Amino acid sequence: MDLINPSPILHARKSARRRLEPCEVVDESARQPIDVLEVFEHLRDVTDPEHPYTLEQLNVVSEEHIDVSDAESYVRVQFTPTVQHCSMATLIGLCLRVKLMRALPPRFKVDISVAPGAHATEDAVNKQLADKERVAAALENPNLLSMVDRCLASADA
Template sequence: MLDNPAPVVTLCPTTTDEPPSDGFDAADVLSIIGPIRDPEHPFSLAQLEVVSKDNIQVHVQPKESFGGGQRMQDEGRIRIVLKPTVAHCSFINHIALCIHARLQDYLPPDIHWKLDLGLVPGSHDRELEVVKQINDKERVCAALENPHLMKEVERCIDDDACIF
């Protein structure tokens, strides 16, 4: 039985009216994670509005060089707030794992990234428990090393749709 037998599907914008930014921003993150397929339906996370540009924040902190001229690696923080399609969504942990995997593959490597995933307040029955699980680094690393789980993650990730 499906968690959400009748999801609301929206059209994803293909262009933006905003001028290009000078750096990596929310639109770039959305272009990476938006094409991830929902585990339950043949639609992307962007089409289902599980992820949206308005719910993504990107901050990059440049690091200055000290004395010897060697520059320290810049630090970046990405905050993504997910909006499950139903309050009892049992796939939200799987979706979060897909986002972790996708970003690992496509984030600019010259920046040390920290990822913080959240849920729209009140959007899930087990909100606090889920947020704790999807941000647990050890749990995420263990899941990404599990061949069975990775097969399911790969099924949802469409690398051909990513522009990076």
């Protein structure tokens, strides 16, 4: 298989700051607000679909590109593919969305997008990732779901 980015630049991983479980809330008044660090901890170990490295190691996701409002129940994540022409960008975005859908309470609206100027077809990728019907259809595809699950396997461990 020809790799899109055969020699990605690896970045040092930050040490984990929290051990997270999926956000189960029995008593809403007793919970801690969800913040940027918690969202990043959920995403940091998602594996790149093409390489055996995490999205954190490849600097595809970072705390600086996550916006969270617990009070307004939204999470916005911008990611930066390793190359401008990455054909895996939509799959990476789908993996990030699925990870957060599985980890956060259902009250959260999750927006995933490519960082401005980070991809040659940024508008098209963002349009796909924002379209609920396309995301749902993608998750009904057994091959795509298998790829997503593979990318999330180490993050869920």
